[in-house]
Amino acid sequence: MQLFTRRGYDTVTVADVAEAAGVSAMTVYRHFPTKEDLVLMEQPAQVIAELVAASPATDPLVRRVGGALVDAAAVLTGGQGAEPAVDEPFLLDCLRLMTSTPALRARHLDSQYALQQAIVGALAIDTADPDAQFGAQAATGACLAAMHTALTHWAEGNGKTGLPELIARALAATFGGAATHS
Incomplete structure (x- = not known):
């Protein structure tokens, strides 16, 4: 790096x-x-999918996905008093490179698509219902767009605001209270 x-x-x-x-x-x-694999990390995708799968199936989709994104950011950065999974300056450098390098932005888009598919799979939506699948993909894509906005803002601000908090704020700006834990 x-x-x-x-x-x-x-x-x-x-x-x-x-x-x-x-x-x-x-x-x-x-x-x-x-x-590109030297910069972009795939580890969060597995953590996020596991958190989504463990969320209550009765919760709204955006709350299941949004809550998992916030919780994964806390695990990754050591939010909520946990030991960080990744060195924060390293993560900030990765994000800055990702946003400033065309090849990395393109690869990030590919990884976002794969993450979206992993999350939709973890939601365990009825695969025979195309409308439910479409709804899960749309909700997940919107949550990921909010997270991307928070990640970019976090990197631009040099990590001054906690990443989980920024993701929660981006989700709240997008969905109101529907995407956060009550």
């Missing part, structure tokens, strides 16, 4: 990353199939 932020994402090669890490380029590719 230091190489990318210091020299620019596009100028750093995987060989540069491997040299800085003291490993071969093949070792880097074994763990990170593409250069």
